[in-house]
Amino acid sequence: MLKKLILTFLSLFCGILLYGQSVVTGYVYDDANGNGRRDRREQGISGVSVSNGVQVTKTDESGRYELPVGADNIIFVIKPSGYAVPVDENNLPQFYYIHKPNGSPALKYGGVAATGALPKAVDFPLTKREEPNDFTALIFGDPQPYTDEDMENFNRGVVAEVKAIPNVAFGLSLGDLVGDNLSMHEAYRNTVAQIGVPWYNLMGNHDMDYDAPADSLADETYEASFGPANYAFNYGNAHFIVLDDILYPDPRDGSGYWGGFRKDQLDFVENNLKHVSTDKLIVLAFHIPLLHNNEDAFRDADRQRLFDLLKDYPYTLSMSAHTHLQRQNFYGREAGWRQDKPHHEYNAGTTSGDWYSGELDERGVPVSTMRDGTPKGYAFLRISGNQYVIDYKVANEPNEFQIKLFHPKVVAQGRSTSSGIFANFFMGHEGNKVEYRVGNGDWKPMNYVEAPDPDFVRLLYRWDTTEELMPGRRPSNAVNSTHLWRANIPTNLPVGEHRIEVRATDMFGRTFTQQSTYRLAEPPIAQ
Structure with a gap:
């Protein structure tokens, strides 16, 4: 027995010596012929950032880098502007090498198979690519299919529509790529591959290994499917930082999850930003929004450290999803932001909408309007230098559909009524200028209200x-919308049909309009 224990200890000790801490080296090089191998005449690229998930180093004049690694690291190159990384058959960027000599712990969905010892060199090929400072990225919130039927609805309801859209540099899904069944990652990859552009991903709470013994291991199967859960890349004059912001299990009680970051993740952000110019647009992407009320949804200390790290960067944007709502969050000094101009977080509407619920459209696809009245859809992040605008596109509707109106169809002439005109401005937020007029009358301001969207309540x-x-599934109950406006409906006009026109100006200074009609009728005479 003693001999067996000694042999076991020696085996573990040797494993620690072999895998516990070593050094990875390699080259970042210009893959001129695109074959993915460093040929003798292909030159290294200097000044490119490479990371082990915490430390970040720059390649030297010959393109060589060196980093420490342990028994669980993903080494990745931080793509510089003007270069492209290879993509696989599903258009997933291949910018990383997984180093897990012993593989993942035993998990329901497998995780990463043992990778064995480090190779002699871990090289990263890049190819030169014209990369304008003005570009568009396609943003998906929460595809989250739980079943094959959901996946087909994602495919027919959203993916089929965006396949034809030109001039998109790349796509990014903001987590919950699937709904708990991680074996569906493959079907998700195959589905988004049809879009035909490089597609980045990040991890949501429904992409985790729920049987993982620690938060640092909850992303093992995600890593096997998509690579690192924390990484960065450049495009044009923008620097993207992608993070896993789910703490699992919740450190407060060991049950469920909580929004936040581990120290090693924020160390990566800090080390990465040391190599990023302050004139760049910093785009942060994660799943759970930073917004919280007394830390109910997010650990404040983590948000504060992130804000502290960004204090010298005047051009920033955060993007999140998770809520199956759409809203604009702003963080000022009272929330710990260290600059006068508040930090903007776009909490994106989702491609699954209200989890594929609702009535079926003419194609048999669930309408799936979200609980705040936002129709399901996707977004375009349009970047020009270090500035940005965001366009939300409602699935299966024209680009111009940005406001949904609700009001009575007929009202008694001359009688007062508590009915009103409601305008749900999907990308709006409190403080936006929203006005209405009836016929050719004067424009009048509408009043911002936080209430359920009456049109969604009608559904x-x-x-x-x-x-x-009815075919389909009942939607979730309504919640207050953060982009809803109300005005009184005029009854002192002539009998007949009257046109309602609403115009709304977004945070980027652009104005959108929507029209509808209602009818004034003579009040019926009681018999």
Whole structure:
């Protein structure tokens, strides 16, 4: 027995010596012929950042780098502007090498197979690519299919629509790529591959290994499918930082999850930013929004350290998803932001909408309007230098559809009414200028309200009052919308039809309009 224990200890000790801490070296090089191998005449590229997930180093004049590694690291190159990384058959960028000599711990969905000892060199090929400072990225929130039927609805309802869109540099999904069943990662990869552009991803709480013994191991199967959960890349004059912001298990009680970052993740952000010019646009992407109320949804100390690291960067944007709502969050000095201009977080609407619920459209795809009245859809992040604008595109609707109106169809002339005109401005937020007029009358301001969208409530009542089951699934209950405006509906106009026009100006100074009509009728005479 003693001999067996000694042999076991020696085996573990030797494993620690072999894999516990060593050094990885290699080259970042110009892959001129695109074959993915460093040929003798292909030159190294100097000044490129490479990371082991915490430390970040720059390649020397010959393109060589050196980094420490342990028994669980992913080594990756931080793509510089003007270069492209290879993509695989599913258009997933291949910018990393997984180093897990012993593989993942035993997990339901497998994680990463043992990679064995480090190779002699871990090289990263890049190819020169014209990369303008003005470009567009396609942004998906929460595809989150739980079933093959959901995946097909994602494919038919969103992916089929964006396949034809030109001039998109790359795509990014903001987590919850699937709904808990991690074996569906393959079907998700195959589906987004059809879009035909390089596609980046990040991890959501429904992409985790729920049987992982620690937060640092909750991303093992995600890593096997998509690579590192924390990474960065450059495009044009923008620097993207992608992070896993789910703490699992929740460190407060060991149950569920909490929004936040581990120290090693924020160390990576700090080390990475040492090599990033302050004139760049810093785009942070993660799943859970930074917004919280007394730390109910996010650990404040982590948010504060992130804000501290960004204090010298005047051009920033955060993007998140998770809520299956759409809203604009702004963080000023009272929230710990260290600059006078508040930090903007776009909490994106989702491609799954309200989890593929609702009535079916003419194609048999669930309409899936979200609980705040935002229709399901996707976004375009349009970057020009270090400035940006965001366009939300409602799936299966024209680009111009940015406002949904709700009001009575007919109102009694001359009678006061508590009915109103409601405008849900999907990309709006409190403080936006939203106005209305009836016919050719004067423009008047609408009042911002935080209330359920009455049009979404109307959809719910259809499910709750029907006497026959409808195809599809009842949506979730309504919640207050953060982009809803109200005005009184005029009844002192002539009998007949009247045009309502609403115009709304977004945070980028662009104005959108929507029109509808209602009818004034003479009040019926009681018999």
